[in-house]
Amino acid sequence: MHKEHNLTKNQKIIFDLIDKSSQPLKAYSILYNVKKKGIKAPLQVYRALDKLVEIGKIHKIESRNAFIACHNSSCQVAKATAFSICEICEKVTEISSAGLSKYLANFKDKDGMKYSKYNLEFFGLCKKCTLK
Amino acid sequence: MHKEHNLTKNQKIIFDLIDKSSQPLKAYSILYNVKKKGIKAPLQVYRALDKLVEIGKIHKIESRNAFIACHNSSCQVAKATAFSICEICEKVTEISSAGLSKYLANFKDKDGMKYSKYNLEFFGLCKKCTLK
DNA sequence: TACATAATGTTATATTATAACAATAACTAA
DNA sequence: TTAGTTATTGTTATAATATAACATTATGTA
Ligand SMILES: [Zn+2]
Ligand SMILES: [Zn+2]
Ligand SMILES: [Zn+2]
Ligand SMILES: [Zn+2]
Numbered sequence: 001m002h003k004e005h006n007l008t009k010n011q012k013i014i015f016d017l018i019d020k021s022s023q024p025l026k027a028y029s030i031l032y033n034v035k036k037k038g039i040k041a042p043l044q045v046y047r048a049l050d051k052l053v054e055i056g057k058i059h060k061i062e063s064r065n066a067f068i069a070c071h072n073s074s075c076q077v078a079k080a081t082a083f084s085i086c087e088i089c090e091k092v093t094e095i096s097s098a099g100l101s102k103y104l105a106n107f108k109d110k111d112g113m114k115y116s117k118y119n120l121e122f123f124g125l126c127k128k129c130t131l132k
Numbered sequence: 133m134h135k136e137h138n139l140t141k142n143q144k145i146i147f148d149l150i151d152k153s154s155q156p157l158k159a160y161s162i163l164y165n166v167k168k169k170g171i172k173a174p175l176q177v178y179r180a181l182d183k184l185v186e187i188g189k190i191h192k193i194e195s196r197n198a199f200i201a202c203h204n205s206s207c208q209v210a211k212a213t214a215f216s217i218c219e220i221c222e223k224v225t226e227i228s229s230a231g232l233s234k235y236l237a238n239f240k241d242k243d244g245m246k247y248s249k250y251n252l253e254f255f256g257l258c259k260k261c262t263l264k
Numbered sequence: 265t266a267c268a269t270a271a272t273g274t275t276a277t278a279t280t281a282t283a284a285c286a287a288t289a290a291c292t293a294a
Numbered sequence: 295t296t297a298g299t300t301a302t303t304g305t306t307a308t309a310a311t312a313t314a315a316c317a318t319t320a321t322g323t324a
Contacts, residue, residue, distance in 0.1 A: 010271080028310065043273085065310085115254040119253050143302090172305085175305080197311095
């Protein structure tokens with residue numbers, strides 16, 4: 001579960017925008033959309049994004065350079081993330097699978113090395129796009 | 133196993149550089165290093181990189197915007213990739229685990245959706261950095 | 265209060281990646 | 295082999311993503 005963080009003004013403005021969005025948002029699209037709220041420079045956006053990622057309120061979709069709000073109450077503050085990405089419509093969904101996260105959290109490589117963090121991105125077609 | 137692709141001049145120059153490197157290389161660092169071979173513009177690098185990724189000779193490390201040669205004979209032409217990344221020294225290793233790839237290839241989400249492709253990046257400390 | 269820490273505002277710049285178009289090279293099918 | 299096709303290259307310009315540096319303001323805490 002997410003610890004309650006008291007978001008600052010900029011963080012709140014940017015989180016609300018991402019949270020309301022049905023798809024991941026890119027930094028400069030966020031910037032464009034919050035100009036009317038007084039956020040004028042890329043750095044203001046990136047600083048808020050960094051913080052929001054750090055506290056686990058949002059995640060970065062690395063392959064898309066885009067940000068999505070976390071709706072997965074069991075996800076361990078950005079330490080273990082998994083997403084499905086539709087290659088046609090770009091719909092992104094956070095995967096919440098106890099089996100998967102257990103498997104990955106316990107995964108050891110040949111050297112027996114354990115990892116503190118992972119990010120997994122699956123690609124395919126979403127339901128809608130499969131039917132087309 | 134990698135199908136033999138006849139690389140073009142630029143593709144070969146750039147693949148050789150990445151293949152010889154012990155760590156992932158970034159596009160503009162590649163550009164800098166192949167200037168003496170007549171490759172002068174970013175696009176020439178990006179085009180070669182795109183092709184090399186497409187045919188599975190290299191992979192992109194998404195979280196680092198960097199490229200690494202594939203040394204994993206069982207990896208299915210860029211459709212199923214897994215890496216470990218050291219958060220201190222940035223050493224990247226391609227993970228070759230039959231168990232892992234089987235697990236992920238067969239993973240189905242709640243909707244029973246299967247995926248054609250995935251990329252997994254683990255983060256932690258490599259052996260060297262753990263001992264420090 | 266006074267000090268430390270975090271967040272903000274602002275300008276400039278670095279880094280990563282693609283658009284657009286012309287010219288060659290390589291492949292394919294009469 | 296030759297015309298047509300596709301892939302690759304060269305080149306210039308520009309778009310998109312992200313950070314450096316520094317001054318200022320707000321917040322938390324002793
Ligand atoms: Zn999450
Ligand atoms: Zn779709
Ligand atoms: Zn590989
Ligand atoms: Zn290391």
